[in-house]
Amino acid sequence: MTLQEIKKDFKESCENLFNQTEINQFWKWFEENLVKIADENNRSNQYKVWIDDLLNGKPIQYIFGYAFFHRYQYFTDSQTLIPRPETEELCELILNSNKGTHQIKGIDIGTGSGCIPLTLLNERKEWKFDAWDISAGALEVAKKNAEKYDLTQRIHFSQVNFLTNDFQENDYDIIVSNPPYISKSELVNMDKRVVSFEPHLALFVNHDVMEFYNALYDFFESNTNKNAQLWMETHQDYCEDVIAIFSRKFEAKKIEDFSQNPRFVCVTKV
Ligand SMILES: C[S@@+](CC[C@H](N)C(=O)[O-])C[C@H]1O[C@@H](n2cnc3c(N)ncnc32)[C@H](O)[C@@H]1O
Numbered sequence: 001m002t003l004q005e006i007k008k009d010f011k012e013s014c015e016n017l018f019n020q021t022e023i024n025q026f027w028k029w030f031e032e033n034l035v036k037i038a039d040e041n042n043r044s045n046q047y048k049v050w051i052d053d054l055l056n057g058k059p060i061q062y063i064f065g066y067a068f069f070h071r072y073q074y075f076t077d078s079q080t081l082i083p084r085p086e087t088e089e090l091c092e093l094i095l096n097s098n099k100g101t102h103q104i105k106g107i108d109i110g111t112g113s114g115c116i117p118l119t120l121l122n123e124r125k126e127w128k129f130d131a132w133d134i135s136a137g138a139l140e141v142a143k144k145n146a147e148k149y150d151l152t153q154r155i156h157f158s159q160v161n162f163l164t165n166d167f168q169e170n171d172y173d174i175i176v177s178n179p180p181y182i183s184k185s186e187l188v189n190m191d192k193r194v195v196s197f198e199p200h201l202a203l204f205v206n207h208d209v210m211e212f213y214n215a216l217y218d219f220f221e222s223n224t225n226k227n228a229q230l231w232m233e234t235h236q237d238y239c240e241d242v243i244a245i246f247s248r249k250f251e252a253k254k255i256e257d258f259s260q261n262p263r264f265v266c267v268t269k270v
Contacts, residue, residue, distance in 0.1 A: 001044040029060050057193045069115045074145045076113050079137030081202040083115040086257045087178055091119045094231050101126055106174035109162050114142030116176050121151050132160040170223040178233035179212035180205050213242045230267040
């Protein structure tokens with residue numbers, strides 16, 4: 001098949017499943033990757049694999065193995081959550097609140113693809129980060145992303161279960177976390193593509209939707225410097241509950257996302 005024939009087949013195959021905007025967006029990914037394959041037979045065969053995946057509901061970022069995030073392109077696979085636009089906003093909020101050339105020691109808890117700390121390190125050359133995740137598979141992808149952007153000297157990855165570990169005291173300036181925060185009871189109402197393809201370890205909590213936030217409270221209290229910041233992404237329905245946990249002792253501010261949903265909490269030691 002020529003590229004023109006593939007494009008025609010692509011549009012016909014997709015027209016009953018996706019809207020026009022999605023079809024145009026997805027075609028861009030296909031075209032960008034198809035033109036890299038010079039041999040026409042190989043290209044047609046590869047196209048068939050990719051279009052089958054797309055029609056079976058596989059997210060485009062898993063089909064091609066990368067996602068766009070902020071100004072960067074990170075590897076993703078089925079072991080990492082696909083980085084979300086809200087999380088790009090979280091990075092922007094942190095960067096806007098921390099301009100200038102100070103040295104900062106940060107940690108990202110539940111790093112997934114590493115999109116948060118790697119974006120911060122790409123934008124702030126003096127910063128260093130630790131990045132923890134329970135998933136060995138996610139950490140492998142995050143390490144590949146660090147290598148891609150030549151950041152391995154400024155980030156240290158560890159496989160850690162944040163809910164059970166006994167931590168050595170530390171002195172972080174910034175803690176960031178976009179932890180799992182969805183209750184399994186929400187599963188039936190969720191987008192099937194998310195539930196079928198994205199790692200449940202990244203999405204769902206075991207029992208209590210507050211479990212990571214309670215652990216983050218203890219960690220923030222004893223592992224940070226004076227004036228430290230904690231930035232968290234939350235479920236829009238529980239943002240106020242997260243504020244309530246942290247307001248017991250710290251200053252906690254709610255921040256809305258671009259859809260005006262309460263989404264982020266910034267906590268400072270005062
Ligand atoms: C919502 S995802 C966020 C991934 C990435 N930070 C992002 O924003 O795209 C949550 C991450 O927490 C990790 N995780 C889940 N349970 C954990 C635990 N008990 N300890 C450490 N990490 C955990 C998951 O593997 C997943 O990568």
